Amino acid sequence: MRLGHMLVFFVRAVLAVPIVLRQYRTEFLRLLSNIAWGNGSIVVGGGTAGVAVVLGFTAGALVAVEGYNFLNLLGLGPATGIISSLVNTRELAPIMASLAFAMQAGCRFTAQLGAMRIAEEIDALESLAIRPIPFLVTTRLMASVIAVIPLYIACLAVTYLTCQVVANIISGGSIGPYLHYFTMMLSTKDIAYSVLKCVVFVWLSSTVQCYYGFYAAGGPEGVGVAAGHAMRASITVVIMVNMLLTMALWSIDAGARFGG
Known part of the structure; x- marks a missing residue:
C-alpha cells in the first residue's frame, strides 16, 4: 500500500x-540557493557544498590508504591510481555525495514539509x-x-586530488x-555515468524524504518519526538502485583493459 502511494506521489x-x-520559478530559485549554500554556515543550517567537499576529502584519503596498502603487498603500489579512477568514479563518490545530500538537504525537506x-x-x-x-515538492526536487551536479563534480575532483596526495x-x-595508471583507466564515459548515478x-532520495514529510502525522513527534523513516528509506533506495545501475552500466563491458 505504502509503495503504491509513494509511486503515485513520485x-x-x-x-x-x-x-x-x-508558475513557481521564484520559489525554485530561492530553494536552489538555499540547498547549495544554506545560510553561510557549514555545520548549522548550512548548504550541501561544505558537507560534500568534506566527505569527498575523507573518501579520497580512505581509498588511497587502503588501496595502496593492499596493492603494495603485491608490489603494485603505484597502481593505486587504478583504484582511484574506478572505485571513486563508479561507486564511492556517487554514494557519498548522495548520502551527504540526503543528510543535509533531504532531512530539511522532511522537517519543513512535516512541520507545514x-x-x-x-x-x-x-x-x-x-x-x-508542485509548489512544495517539485520545486525542491x-x-x-x-x-x-556542480556540487558532485567538485566532490569528485576533491576525491581525486586527495587520493593522489595521500598516495x-x-x-x-x-x-x-x-x-x-589513473589516466589510463579514467574515461569521460565513466564520469558521465557517475554524474548520472548521483542525479x-x-x-x-529527495522524493522519498519529501513524501514522508508531506504526509507526516502525529504532531511534533510525528515529524521526528517521519524524518527517521525517510532517512532509512533513502539509504536503502540509494544502495539498491546503485546495485542496479552498476549492473546496467558496467556488467557487460567493464571498460578496463590491461592487455594490448
Whole structure:
C-alpha cells in the first residue's frame, strides 16, 4: 500500500515540472540557493557544498590508504591510481555525495514539509488555490537535481586530488606512475555515468524524504518519526538502485583493459 502511494506521489511530482517552470520559478530559485549554500554556515543550517567537499576529502584519503596498502603487498603500489579512477568514479563518490545530500538537504525537506503538514499550512495552500505538490515538492526536487551536479563534480575532483596526495605521501616516491595508471583507466564515459548515478540517487532520495514529510502525522513527534523513516528509506533506495545501475552500466563491458 505504502509503495503504491509513494509511486503515485513520485509520478505527480514529475508531471508537475512544467507547472513549476510556468508558475513557481521564484520559489525554485530561492530553494536552489538555499540547498547549495544554506545560510553561510557549514555545520548549522548550512548548504550541501561544505558537507560534500568534506566527505569527498575523507573518501579520497580512505581509498588511497587502503588501496595502496593492499596493492603494495603485491608490489603494485603505484597502481593505486587504478583504484582511484574506478572505485571513486563508479561507486564511492556517487554514494557519498548522495548520502551527504540526503543528510543535509533531504532531512530539511522532511522537517519543513512535516512541520507545514502538522501546522495545516499545506491545507491552507490548497484553500488559496496553490497546488501543494508542485509548489512544495517539485520545486525542491528540481532544485536538488540542479544543485547537485556542480556540487558532485567538485566532490569528485576533491576525491581525486586527495587520493593522489595521500598516495604520494604514503609511497614517498614519484607521482608519475600513479598518474599514468589513473589516466589510463579514467574515461569521460565513466564520469558521465557517475554524474548520472548521483542525479538519480538525489532525485529518488529527495522524493522519498519529501513524501514522508508531506504526509507526516502525529504532531511534533510525528515529524521526528517521519524524518527517521525517510532517512532509512533513502539509504536503502540509494544502495539498491546503485546495485542496479552498476549492473546496467558496467556488467557487460567493464571498460578496463590491461592487455594490448
